[in-house]
Amino acid sequence: MGAPHTLFAEKALLPGGWARDVRISVGADGLIQGVAADSAAAPGDQRVAGTVVPGMPNVHSHSFQRAMAGLAERCNAKGDSFWTWREIMYAFLGRLTPDQVRAISAQLYVEMLAAGYTAVAEFHYLHNDADGTLYADPATLSWSILQAADEVGIALTHIPVLYMRGGFDDRPLTGGQRRFAGTPDSMLTLIDQLTPQLTADQRLGLALHSLRAVGPGALAEAVAGWTARDAAGPIHIHAAEQPLEVADSLAATGSRPVEWLLEHAAIDRRWCFIHATHMTEDEARGLARSGAVAGLCPSTEGNLGDGFFRLETFLNAGGAFGIGTDSHVSIDPREELRWLDYGQRLLTGHRSFEAGNPHVGARLWQAALAGGAQALGRPCGAVAVGAKADLLVLDNDHPSLWRREGDHLLDALVFARQGGNPIRHVMVGGRWVVRDGSHPQAEAIAHRYRAAVADLQADL
Numbered sequence: 388m389g390a391p392h393t394l395f396a397e398k399a400l401l402p403g404g405w406a407r408d409v410r411i412s413v414g415a416d417g418l419i420q421g422v423a424a425d426s427a428a429a430p431g432d433q434r435v436a437g438t439v440v441p442g443m444p445n446v447h448s449h450s451f452q453r454a455m456a457g458l459a460e461r462c463n464a465k466g467d468s469f470w471t472w473r474e475i476m477y478a479f480l481g482r483l484t485p486d487q488v489r490a491i492s493a494q495l496y497v498e499m500l501a502a503g504y505t506a507v508a509e510f511h512y513l514h515n516d517a518d519g520t521l522y523a524d525p526a527t528l529s530w531s532i533l534q535a536a537d538e539v540g541i542a543l544t545h546i547p548v549l550y551m552r553g554g555f556d557d558r559p560l561t562g563g564q565r566r567f568a569g570t571p572d573s574m575l576t577l578i579d580q581l582t583p584q585l586t587a588d589q590r591l592g593l594a595l596h597s598l599r600a601v602g603p604g605a606l607a608e609a610v611a612g613w614t615a616r617d618a619a620g621p622i623h624i625h626a627a628e629q630p631l632e633v634a635d636s637l638a639a640t641g642s643r644p645v646e647w648l649l650e651h652a653a654i655d656r657r658w659c660f661i662h663a664t665h666m667t668e669d670e671a672r673g674l675a676r677s678g679a680v681a682g683l684c685p686s687t688e689g690n691l692g693d694g695f696f697r698l699e700t701f702l703n704a705g706g707a708f709g710i711g712t713d714s715h716v717s718i719d720p721r722e723e724l725r726w727l728d729y730g731q732r733l734l735t736g737h738r739s740f741e742a743g744n745p746h747v748g749a750r751l752w753q754a755a756l757a758g759g760a761q762a763l764g765r766p767c768g769a770v771a772v773g774a775k776a777d778l779l780v781l782d783n784d785h786p787s788l789w790r791r792e793g794d795h796l797l798d799a800l801v802f803a804r805q806g807g808n809p810i811r812h813v814m815v816g817g818r819w820v821v822r823d824g825s826h827p828q829a830e831a832i833a834h835r836y837r838a839a840v841a842d843l844q845a846d847l
Contacts, residue, residue: 389817391415395432396780399424399439402771405793409439413776417587417816422772435780437811438788438796441768442505442777443720443752444759446682447623447661447711449510450492450532454840455479456716477563479843481517485531487839488513492535494836497826498718499541501808505777505815506542508682508711508763510594510623510661512550512567514577519565525573526580537586538828540820542777544763545581546592546623549574549609550600555639557602567596571609578616588775588816590764592621597628598636598644603651610652621657621764623682624648627670628662628693645670654679659709659762664694671697675706680762685726687713695730702754709759724751724801746794748801776817785809 391414399409406424410432414420428434459475483491492509499507513528515521522528529545536543550567553560560568569577578591585591593613595601601609613620627633627644636644645666648654658679666674674681683696691714701708710723717723728747732738744750760768767777781788781796787803788796800809813821820826 389413389415389417391420392817393429393432394435394439394778395426395428396435396439397437398783399770400441400797402769409770411439411770411776411778413817415817417775417818418766419770419772419774419776422770435812437780437783439770440752440779440781440797441756441770441774442779442813442815443503443755444709444763444765444767445499445504445507445711445720446659446680446709446759446762447510447684447713448495448507449512449714450495450535451480451483451488451513452476452713453495453498453715453718454487454491454836454843456714480513480566481563482843483513483517485522485527487843488528489531489535490832490835490839492532493539493832495715495718496536496539496541497829497832499712500539500813500815500821500826501810501824502719502721503779503810503813504541504712504718504720505779505813506544506588506759506763506765506767507536508544508546508592508621508623508659509536510546510548512548512594512596514547514569514573515566517566519560519568526577529577529581533581533584533589536589539826539832540815540818542588542763542765542767542775542815544590544592544621544765546594546621547574547577547581548594548596549605550596551605552600552602554599555635567600571605571612574609575612575616578613590620591617592623592764594623597625597632598640598647599632606652619657619764621659621762623659623661623762626660626663627665628688630665630694633665643667643670645674649673649677656680656761657764661711661713662688662693662696664688664696666697668697668700671700671706672704675701675704678707680758681706681708682711682762683708683723683727684711684713685723685730686717687711687715689726689730690714690716695734696727698727698731699735707758707761708754709762710755720755721801721804724748724755725804727751744794746798748798749794752797752801776814778814779810780812780814782809782811
């Protein structure tokens with residue numbers, strides 16, 4: 388818990404729009420207690436040099452994959468795809484130790500903060516030892532994640548993932564997949580073990596890896612158990628990322644993955660569908676109507692050759708989306724939003740489509756804030772009373788932002804990429820975690836990360 392304090396910002400983005408001379412009162416619990424525009428600074432206020440905007444939630448992360456970024460960019464005579472990339476990933480994770488997971492996660496989270504992500508949903512399916520056996524403490528690898536997030540100061544929604552089978556045909560898990568193995572009971576027991584140890588900026592969710600990895604009965608059992616523990620708790624699932632997954636689902640169930648979930652799983656605002664790339668128009672509209680969030684990871688989806696999300700159909704039907712970094716080939720919310728929008732421009736041949744605010748960058752940033760907060764189950768994404776003080780201070784003197792005002796500022800933040808980082812300070816839960824672009828523990832954390840990567844690559 389920190390001490391109550393008040394910030395004074397020359398400019399800030401509030402839910403009702405842009406405001407000047409804004410006093411933002413933050414309680415000891417990190418929640419915003421008061422927001423007053425057109426105010427005079429009071430003695431003791433912390434003056435903020437720059438424009439204050441909400442920090443971005445990151446809806447999808449596999450933290451250990453940060454250390455393998457760039458190692459899978461090899462083609463072969465048989466062709467390269469998501470499925471060949473996955474085999475490299477399995478070989479990599481077979482060497483990871485708990486200490487290495489913590490070192491890699493801490494480095495990743497420092498980089499996220501500096502880039503403007505203030506909270507992250509960790510889609511955590513790495514549960515077991517390298518040979519697939521349980522650790523003496525089944526929460527060992529979850530502790531690595533929670534400790535890394537707490538050390539760095541990023542808010543965390545930790546989401547243990549249920550992973551039970553190798554495909555729709557119920558084939559057993561083999562090789563690297565054995566580190567993922569669990570049951571509904573083991574995931575719920577893990578959640579019960581972690582819950583008492585969470586910090587004020589940590590919470591839990593539940594994930595079903597995918598329909599190919601979790602059958603209908605286990606899915607229902609896990610969701611019911613999680614709902615009994617937290618009726619508002621987030622539920623995440625990979626869905627329809629690859630055409631082969633859709634084909635296998637049709638062969639096994641007679642339905643496409645998103646179609647099946649909408650018909651059988653009582654989808655609502657608690658759910659986040661990760662990727663949802665290969666949907667029909669009807670599925671996209673149905674997902675939007677359900678209230679679930681689409682968790683989009685454009686840099687990873689581009690890297691893996693997944694395809695393009697049906698964004699225009701989804702948004703026109705009222706859908707909510709958030710952005711994630713997934714495999715961490717890029718750690719930058721601005722790049723994710725650019726990739727998302729540029730993909731649609733390339734598909735349609737048009738620079739934008741009607742979907743509310745004509746300022747495309749501002750529209751994307753604010754939509755991802757709202758969808759991200761919903762997906763993480765965290766009161767954030769707004770400079771408003773009752774929200775967590777997860778804030779960015781933009782450098783108004785940065786060449787990309789110079790003389791940009793209002794929504795033009797967010798347009799420039801998203802689309803203008805000219806040298807350096809325009810994010811000057813970062814606050815999470817009322818505490819400054821990045822000042823003048825620097826995290827106070829960055830070098831020590833980077834030293835541990837370099838040692839972990841050196842050990843891992845020596846074995847590859």
